[in-house]
Amino acid sequence: MKLLKTLCEIFAPSGNESAMTEFLIGYVNQNKDHWKTQPELIYGEEFQDCLVLKFGKPRTAIFAHIDSIGFTVRYENQLIPIGGPETEDGYTLVGHDVMGPIECKLKVEDRDLFYDFGRGIESGTDLVFKSDFRETDEYVQSCYMDNRLGVFNALKVAETLEDGLIIFSCWEEHGGGTVPFLCKWMYENYQIRQALVSDITWVTEGVTHGNGVAISLRDMSIPRREYVDKIIALAETSGVNYQIEVERSGGSDGREIQQSPYPIDWCFVGAPEDHVHSPGEIVHKSDIEAMINLYKYLMKHL
Numbered sequence: 328m329k330l331l332k333t334l335c336e337i338f339a340p341s342g343n344e345s346a347m348t349e350f351l352i353g354y355v356n357q358n359k360d361h362w363k364t365q366p367e368l369i370y371g372e373e374f375q376d377c378l379v380l381k382f383g384k385p386r387t388a389i390f391a392h393i394d395s396i397g398f399t400v401r402y403e404n405q406l407i408p409i410g411g412p413e414t415e416d417g418y419t420l421v422g423h424d425v426m427g428p429i430e431c432k433l434k435v436e437d438r439d440l441f442y443d444f445g446r447g448i449e450s451g452t453d454l455v456f457k458s459d460f461r462e463t464d465e466y467v468q469s470c471y472m473d474n475r476l477g478v479f480n481a482l483k484v485a486e487t488l489e490d491g492l493i494i495f496s497c498w499e500e501h502g503g504g505t506v507p508f509l510c511k512w513m514y515e516n517y518q519i520r521q522a523l524v525s526d527i528t529w530v531t532e533g534v535t536h537g538n539g540v541a542i543s544l545r546d547m548s549i550p551r552r553e554y555v556d557k558i559i560a561l562a563e564t565s566g567v568n569y570q571i572e573v574e575r576s577g578g579s580d581g582r583e584i585q586q587s588p589y590p591i592d593w594c595f596v597g598a599p600e601d602h603v604h605s606p607g608e609i610v611h612k613s614d615i616e617a618m619i620n621l622y623k624y625l626m627k628h629l
Contacts, residue, residue: 378393390494503582520590524624567617
């Protein structure tokens, strides 16, 4: 879990993902010699803070967003949410402005959010939950398991991947924005028409801890059923423990894939977590293992 812990500690709220991008580039370059296939790293100004790993002759793409929820400092000690963070009085927030490092407390007054700190914080500064990574025999718990666990999954799949794209996207927690141009680049360069969304979903009455990775039939968006049925059939053949998810709300990079002008099928496949968007997001280790194993199988057989 050392890599996952490191990922959860990296400062990368939506719109401010460059530190995560730099870490991923360094991590891949340091480790790719030990992988089954060495990928081509594709990034640069035309990709903003996104990163693509190209393996062999890709047929399927994995999308994993690298940003997190958080807060932006406004004026007079006010905070504005980035995405949809849980807001409880007393949560510890961290960041950095021109005067130095910041560790402050979240204050909730009615529906308004403020920070409690010994000095004023520069307006426009981003803050995130302070990392407190905890591990037991069965569970891992930390802020930003969503979606550092999706990134972790993609990096573990990369170790044995022969053919495929791994696409690390940005801004997902605050409405998206990078997936449309990534879809355009992917389709026009490689004619790829199928994708998997490596993200984290919710523990609900129908999706529970310890019963496998969730394959989503729908959330606020509805993927094409023929493609999802193909995923489920492969999951059944794989022998990996999985659960079926059906939700009316929530979303992912899949929403933007579906809204793109390209005929790209997608399916959300991810481990369930509890205490969503809080400092204590918690996931069962066996569900993490199932997620990695199913992705490896799907990328080989799709």
